[in-house]
Amino acid sequence: MSVGVLCIHGFSGGPYEVKPFTSYLRSHTDWIIEEPTLSGHGEELHMSGFKAKHWLMDAELAFRSLAKKVDEVIVVGFSMGGIIALYLAKRYKVKKLVLLSAAAKYVSPKQLVKDFKMLATEAYHHNLTNNELYLRYHQKFNNVPLASTVEFMKLVRMVEPYYRHIQIPVYIVQGKLDGIVPYHTAQFLFDELASTDKVLYFSDNGKHHICFEEDCSEWFPQVLMFLKGK
Incomplete structure (x- = not known):
């Protein structure tokens, strides 16, 4: 039984966001792993003009292409990629899902305003280098159009x-x-999903880029066991 894994990155990101996890899967399985880059995303951002429908189309085309090569497809989604993964699961025959920092209740406009106020306050106190939100976005402010x-x-x-x-x-x-994504979002998602076979893992010290956290050595093997059905 051949297995394929489609890994979808987050908003304004790229495949590098899930690289530690995909590298782990590659070294522990013989599965075919695909990591498409959504339109306008990647190492250099050119997001202007691209819409949600383009990102969904990118994911659908990647899924269909992978599904032709394997018997079963697993979809892994990080942040916005988690939402796209759920979209695919509704429309296609997906075997299992892995949702990493899934943005099910992402930043509302109110939250954005709050976060930017916090950034301004921290800038005033010269503490920006320690702020995760700033580190995540400081290079992207000029490259992510509001329309995106x-x-x-x-x-x-x-x-x-x-x-x-x-x-x-x-x-x-x-x-x-x-x-970036309030952690209680994951509980909301867990409760809403109709799946009877579902697991929710909280990383106590984990930030948004969950694949780069110290406890990866704990949850990478757990996810792999889950995907293998053991």
């Missing part, structure tokens, strides 16, 4: 009604110190 953020929010709202229709096995990983 609006498209992202549109995508999150569009997929939310799908949660209660998802019945396949799902493993959710969420950092409690995530400065």
